[in-house]
Amino acid sequence: MKFSVATAAAAFVFALGGVAMPAAGLTEKSVSLISKNACSRDCMTTIVDQVLASMLLHNPEILPLAPTYYATENSHPTALGMMTLWRTVTSAGSPTLLAIDTINGSAYFSLDVTEGSETKKSVLWARIKVVDRQITQLELYVNRSRGDHGFSFSAVELPRNYERWMSPPADRQKATRAVLESLSAATFNPNDTLSVAVAEECQFTEEGWSVIDPGPDGDGSTTPLGCSWRHDRPADADARLNLVIDEQYGIVVTGAIIPGKIYPYGEISAFIPNDMKEAQAQQDKWLAKKQASGNMSLLAPTAATGETLQVLQFYNGKLQGQQVMLYLSGPDMQSAWS
Structure with a gap:
């Protein structure tokens, strides 16, 4: 279902219990409806819908915010009323x-x-935390192009590619919370000895796209890349573990800060983490060859930092899905959430 500004107002009223009232009265009403108990799955879904509806209404004040909350937009701490x-x-x-x-x-x-033009979609990805049915944390990112993260990008393909994540087999063997927490602990720790089997049909995506790597000269793969559990996976000793552990769908979200470089990649560019030394060495070799030929204008390799939330799906004893969601900042940057 697509929401417009008009339907957002109706959706927000419905989420608050079906009481129709002017937008100006929603703040007081929303506070009065907050109860001091745990937030169920339906409750959390409703709050997520409220966040999206409030964006469409351009009014964050109607959200059930805690008296003190933490919030970032593309790694920048700011009040919701100042967010783009x-x-x-x-x-x-x-x-x-x-x-x-x-x-x-x-x-x-x-x-x-959509931000204006329906033909130019963006990818929104976010994490929220709720205490006593009030939002205490909002970690929001919007990627508008490959330049925001240096990886593959497709807001158009995102809905289709994520369908399978929300419709796993009914007869699947669900992983325990302990297993999912172990997976989170190992995601950005290459020294962790956890053995992870990868399903043959495991889906690997970056910013909504099933990745096809044509190579910098356009003569690479034409087949989507699969998931992997690399020995040289990027490391972060201070990774944020167990941000979200969804036992129903077997989804694990882990946060990390990854230093790397932006490299020229054909006529575009790509982000390569510093821990992936072999991949950087190959790109250095390609760059030297192209510079010697003098036939291309190429971006100079530049240090950068990727703030990432890696999303994994695990059931039937195997990794079934892997998403890399990342936003780039300058070199040596840190996270407000660390």
């Missing part, structure tokens, strides 16, 4: 991917959104 998203989003659907952790009171969601 609450000024620019003009249409959005329900989350294409929604992972809910009722024990931690947290949720991760991702979807395509």
Whole structure:
């Protein structure tokens, strides 16, 4: 379902219990309806919908915010009323991917959104934390092009590619919470000895796209890349573990800060983490060859930092899905959430 500004107002009223009232009265009413108990899966879903509806109404004040809350937009700490998203989003659907952790009171969601032109969609991905049915944390990112992250990008393909995440086999063997927490602990720790089997049909995506790597000269693969559990996977000793553990869908969300370089990649560019030394060495070799030929204008390799939430899906004893969601900042940057 696609929401416009008009339908957002109706959706928000419905989420608050079906009481119709002017937008100006929603703040007081929303506060009065907050109860001091745990937030169920339906409750968390409703709050996520409220976040999206409030963006469409360009009014964050109608959200059930805690008296003190933490919030970032593309790694920048700021009050919701100063965020760009609450000024620019003009249409959005329900989350294409929604992972809910009722024990931690947290949720991760991702979807395509429109900021003005329907032909130029962006990818919104976010994490929220809820205590006593009030939002205490909002970690929001919007990627508008490959330049925001240096990876593959497709807001158009995102809905189709994420369908399988939300419709796993009914007869699947679900992983225990302990297993999912072990997976989170090992995600950015290459020294962890956890053995992870990868399903043959495991889906690997970057910013909504099933990755096809044509290579910098256009003569590489034409087949989507699969998931992997690399020995040289990027490391972060201070990775944020167990941000969201969704036992129903087997989804794990782990956060990390990854230093790397932006390299020229054909006529575009790509982000390569510093821990992937072999991949950087290959790109250095390619760059030297192209520079010697003098036939191309190429971006100079430049240090950068990627703030990432890696999303994994695990059931039937195997890794079934792997998403890399990342936003780039300058070199040596740190996260406000660390």
